[in-house]
Amino acid sequence: MHAPSISMLLAALLLPANSLAAVPVYSAEYIGPGLYASFNEGGIVIGNNSTNPGQPWFNNGNGPQDLPLPEGVLAARVSDINDDGEIVGTIYPDGQLTSDLPVIWLPDGAGGYTMEMLPLAGRATRGTGVAINNHGQILVSGFGIDGILPTYRAYVIDGADVVPLLQLSNPITINDNGIILTNVTLFDYASMTDLGLPPQPAGIRAITMSPTDLNNNDQVAVTLLTSVIGFTRYQALGIYTIGGDWKMLTDVVTNISTGGMNDIGDVLINGASCGTMVYFADLGFYCPGSLLDPADTDWTLGRALDVANDRTLLAYGSNARSGEAGTVMMTAVGDLPVPAAPVDVVAVPHVPTAQQNFVSIDVSWSPADGLTRSYIIERQGPGDAGFVQLNTTTNLFYRDMTVVSGETYGYRILSVGLAGNSEPSAVVTALAPEQGDAEAPVITSLSLQNGDVVSGVVNIDVTATDNVGVSLIRVVAPGMNQPCDTFDSSTASCRWDTSGLTAGSYSVQVSASDAMGNGALEIVTVTVEKTTRGGKGGGKGGGGKGGGKRTR
Numbered sequence: 001m002h003a004p005s006i007s008m009l010l011a012a013l014l015l016p017a018n019s020l021a022a023v024p025v026y027s028a029e030y031i032g033p034g035l036y037a038s039f040n041e042g043g044i045v046i047g048n049n050s051t052n053p054g055q056p057w058f059n060n061g062n063g064p065q066d067l068p069l070p071e072g073v074l075a076a077r078v079s080d081i082n083d084d085g086e087i088v089g090t091i092y093p094d095g096q097l098t099s100d101l102p103v104i105w106l107p108d109g110a111g112g113y114t115m116e117m118l119p120l121a122g123r124a125t126r127g128t129g130v131a132i133n134n135h136g137q138i139l140v141s142g143f144g145i146d147g148i149l150p151t152y153r154a155y156v157i158d159g160a161d162v163v164p165l166l167q168l169s170n171p172i173t174i175n176d177n178g179i180i181l182t183n184v185t186l187f188d189y190a191s192m193t194d195l196g197l198p199p200q201p202a203g204i205r206a207i208t209m210s211p212t213d214l215n216n217n218d219q220v221a222v223t224l225l226t227s228v229i230g231f232t233r234y235q236a237l238g239i240y241t242i243g244g245d246w247k248m249l250t251d252v253v254t255n256i257s258t259g260g261m262n263d264i265g266d267v268l269i270n271g272a273s274c275g276t277m278v279y280f281a282d283l284g285f286y287c288p289g290s291l292l293d294p295a296d297t298d299w300t301l302g303r304a305l306d307v308a309n310d311r312t313l314l315a316y317g318s319n320a321r322s323g324e325a326g327t328v329m330m331t332a333v334g335d336l337p338v339p340a341a342p343v344d345v346v347a348v349p350h351v352p353t354a355q356q357n358f359v360s361i362d363v364s365w366s367p368a369d370g371l372t373r374s375y376i377i378e379r380q381g382p383g384d385a386g387f388v389q390l391n392t393t394t395n396l397f398y399r400d401m402t403v404v405s406g407e408t409y410g411y412r413i414l415s416v417g418l419a420g421n422s423e424p425s426a427v428v429t430a431l432a433p434e435q436g437d438a439e440a441p442v443i444t445s446l447s448l449q450n451g452d453v454v455s456g457v458v459n460i461d462v463t464a465t466d467n468v469g470v471s472l473i474r475v476v477a478p479g480m481n482q483p484c485d486t487f488d489s490s491t492a493s494c495r496w497d498t499s500g501l502t503a504g505s506y507s508v509q510v511s512a513s514d515a516m517g518n519g520a521l522e523i524v525t526v527t528v529e530k531t532t533r534g535g536k537g538g539g540k541g542g543g544g545k546g547g548g549k550r551t552r
Contacts, residue, residue: 022335022336022419023280023283023284023286023291023335023336023418023419024291024311024332024333024334024335024336025291025292025293025294025332025333025334025335025336025337026288026291026292026293026313026330026331026332026333027292027293027296027330027331027333028292028296028299028301028315028317028328028329028330029328029329029331030317030319030322030324030326030327030328031045031047031059031064031314031326031327031328031329032045032047032057032059032064032326032327033047033049033057033064033326033327034047034048034049034050034057034326034327035048035049035050035051035316035326036048036050036051036305037305037306037314037327038078038080038081038260038305038306038314039081039306039308039312039314039329040081040082040083040085041083041308041309041310042083042085043060043061043308043312044058044059044060044061044081044085045058045059045060045314045327045329046058046067046078046081046087047059047064047078047327048077048078052075053075053076053077053090053092053095053097054075054076054077055067055069055074055075055076056076056077056078056089058078058087058105058113060085060111062111065112067087067105067113067115068105068112068113068114068115069091069115070091070093070115072093073091073092073093074095075091075092075095076089076090076091076092076103077089077090077092078105079128079129079130079131080129080130080131080132080173081132082132082133082134082136083134084107084134084136085107086104086105086106086107086132086136087104087105087113087132088102088103088104088105088118088129088130088131088132088138088140089102089103089104089105089129090102090103090127090128090129091103091115098126099126100126100127100128100143101117101118101120101126101127102117102118102120102127102128102129102138102140102142103115103116103117103118103129104116104118104129104132104138118138118140118157119157119162120142121140121142121145121155121162121163121164122142122145122146122147122155122164123144123145123146123147124142124143124144124145124155125143125144126142126143126144127140127141127142127143128140128141128152130154130171130172130173131171131172131173131174132174133174133175133176133178133216134176134216135176135178136159137156137157137158137174137178137189138156138157138158139154139155139156139171139173139174139180140154140155140156140157140171141153141154141169141170141171142154142155142164145164145166146164146166151169152169152170153165153166153167153168153169154168154169154171154180154182156174156180156189163189165180165187165189167187167194168180168182168185168187169182169184170182170183170184172211172212172213172214173213173214174189175214175215175216175218176216177190177216177218178190179195179214179218179242181211181213181214181220183210183211184197185197186198186211186214186220186242195242197209197211198211198220198222198240198242198246201224201236201238201240201246201248202246204224204226204236204238204248204252205226206224206225206226206236207225207226207227208224208225209222209223209224209225210222210223210224210225210257210258212257212258212259212260212261213258213259213260213261213267214261215261215262215263215265216263217241217263217265218241218242218243219239219240219241219242219261219265220239220240220241220242221237221239221258221259221260221261221267222237222238222239222240222258223235223236223237223257223258224236224237224238226252232254232255233254233255234252234253234254235252235253235254235255235256235257236248236250236251236252236253237249237250237253237256237257237258237267237269238250239261239265239267247265249267249269249279255271256269256270256271256272257269257270257271258270259276260306260307261307262307262308262309263309264281264309265281266278266279266280266281266307266311267279268304268305268306268307269285272285272287272303273287274287274288274289274301274302274303274304275302275303275304275316276303276304276305277303277304278304278307278313280311284418286418287301287304288301288302288303288304288313288315288317288330289301289302290373290418291313291330291336291418292330293333294369294370294371298319298320298321298322299317299318299319299320299328300317300318300319300320301315301316301317301328301330302315302316302317303315303316305327310332311332312329312330312331312332313329313330314327314328314329314330315327315328315330316328335419336371336417336418336419337371337417337419338371338415338417338419338420338421338422339367339368339369339371339372339415339416339417339421339422340368340369340371340415340422341368341413341414341415341422341423341424341425341426342365342366342367342368342372342375342413342414342415342422342425343365343366343367343368343425344364344365344366345363345364345365345411345412345413345425345426345428346363346364346365346428347361347362347363347409347411347428347429347430348361348362348363348364348430349361349362349430349431349432349433350362350399350433351433351436352433352435352436352437352516353436353516354515354516354517355517357436357438357516357517358401358436359401359403359405359432359433359434359435359436360399360400360401360403360432361399361400361403361409361411361430361432362397362398362399362400363377363397363398363399363400363411363413363428364396364397364398365396365413365425366396367396367415368415368422371415371417371418371419372415372416372417372422373394373416373417373418374392374393374394374416375392375393375394375395375396375413375414375415375416376389376391376392376413376414376416376421377389377390377391377392377393377398377400377411377413378390378411378412378413378414378424379400379409379410379411380409380410380427381403381407381409381410382404382407382408387410387412387424390402392416403432404432405432405433405434405435406431406432406434407431407432408429408430408431408432409429409430409432410427410428410429411427411428411429411430412424412425412426412427412428413425436516437467437468437514437515437516437518438516438518439466439467439468439514439518440466440513440514440518440519440520441464441465441466441470441512441513441514441518441519441520442464442465442466442512442520443462443463443464443510443512443520443522444463444464444465445461445462445463446460446461446462446463446510446522446524447459447460447461447462448460448508448510448524448526449524450524450525450526451525451526451527452524452526452527453526453527453528453529454496454498454526454527454528454529455498455499455528455529455530455531456497456498456499456531457495457496457497457498457499458495458496458497458498459493459494459495459496460475460477460484460493460494460495460496460508460510461491461492461493462475462486462491462492462493462494462510462512463490463491464490464491464512464520465490466490466512466514466518468514468515468516469488469490469514469515470488470489470490470512470513470514471487471488471513471514471515472485472486472487472488472511472512472513473485473486473489473490473491473492473510473511473512474486474509474510474511474512474513475492475494475496475508475509475510476508476509476510476511477494477496477506477508477509478501478506478507478508479496479497479498479500479501480496496508498528499531501528501530502528502530503527503528503529503530504527504528505525505526505527505528506525506526506527506528507523507524507525508523508524508525508526509521509522509523510522510523510524
């Protein structure tokens with residue numbers, strides 16, 4: 001089985017666009033309400049207000065208008081429109097999904113539409129209008145066509161002919177060549193031949209294939225599921241040309257899938273950070289909002305809804321100024337400019353400290369505009385003939401830890417945008433500082449030694465040396481309320497009162513450190529004896545000053 005190499009699809013937005021073609025930049029215009037919309041090559045937009053049946057609409061350039069419905073019918077849905085402006089869809093006479101009947105809306109010649117019922121195949125009692133091609137062939141999903149199976153099966157309305165295709169269920173579309181796509185197969189309507197699913201692409205072992213759209217060049221957009229681990233789906237995305245080969249859009253990625261596709265191989269990609277992004281053939285992956293003219297600050301754009309052959313887009317958006325929200329038409333108005341070079345570039349040597357005992361040169365910068373998606377850091381060091389790329393980042397800071405003390409390095413930064421890279425920034429230079437002190441102090445003298453027997457108050461004397469200087473001598477012993485610290489001295493003397501300890505063996509820790517945090521530690525083990533003092537004497541006739549006897 002092909003091992004999933006999980007590549008982050010959105011990381012493509014962080015890389016320079018190396019295509020010969022330019023990335024388009026778009027203006028945005030409100031077209032109509034709702035979350036679903038599609039359009040034909042003539043620019044007529046159709047839409048539904050929601051995923052549930054409701055009032056469908058169209059916009060032929062004169063603003064959104066309701067499509068006519070039969071009297072008493074309050075719910076319908078549009079599915080597809082061909083380049084002649086003919087629209088297929090479904091009405092729901094009682095508002096329920098189980099009352100579906102296929103219909104077609106035809107241009108009335110006066111800028112509006114009339115609606116006609118479409119015939120049902122065989123003994124079907126219901127049906128859903130699915131798609132229409134530019135030859136007027138209509139694909140319908142009919143319920144109970146054979147009068148036996150209570151399921152939906154495909155049929156084609158081809159002029160006056162109604163052709164049941166009982167072997168096909170879940171139809172998706174029919175292209176201008178008469179190829180029908182379902183969720184499990186391809187079918188040639190002209191020759192009545194089942195073409196099956198595409199073969200496996202090289203290097204990908206798919207456990208299931210999910211075709212999502214078919215264009216008029218017989219290209220199929222496909223999601224190839226390779227594995228499922230928990231709730232994560234590992235999938236590869238590709239385009240298969242019938243009778244030809246695969247063009248893979250991704251390696252194995254997670255939780256994204258193909259959607260609709262135009263005739264030049266641009267594909268909608270579902271599951272992206274913006275909901276649905278668009279793959280422009282030979283350009284890359286883009287969320288609609290990233291392609292909006294930077295001067296147009298009123299629109300906030302979400303997921304892509306459709307893409308035409310001229311790369312006009314439909315997307316969902318909202319306008320902060322007008323309050324409009326719904327379907328937005330995005331029209332290309334030029335080429336997306338490359339970002340400007342970063343400004344305020346600074347390179348600062350990092351001098352080692354006790355907390356950060358390393359040598360580096362820290363480079364920071366500021367963006368020059370809103371077109372930047374990431375940055376390339378380039379460096380020229382000793383022996384380099386020119387600048388070489390160090391790394392890419394989305395941050396405004398980079399720490400170069402591959403420098404050599406005493407050497408001078410030059411840095412420049414490039415902005416990376418959807419349309420390409422900026423010119424390099426101004427060059428800044430910095431000298432790499434010397435390495436920090438790495439030599440630890442040495443404890444040369446300690447008044448306590450392993451095996452010593454002590455009692456009462458003990459003075460612990462310490463002497464330490466360091467190549468630069470001792471910054472701290474610390475003594476830690478049982479019974480001390482806190483460590484005995486001596487700062488910035490090579491000698492220390494600490495008082496240890498053992499009278500509160502029971503007799504026994506104890507460890508004393510003595511350490512010395514310098515300003516860079518280098519340290520030495522000695523641990524000595526001593527025996528504490530318990531001392532008992534005698535009384536102050538007896539009565540008037542009694543005995544003396546008292547004596548004490550040391551007990552063990």
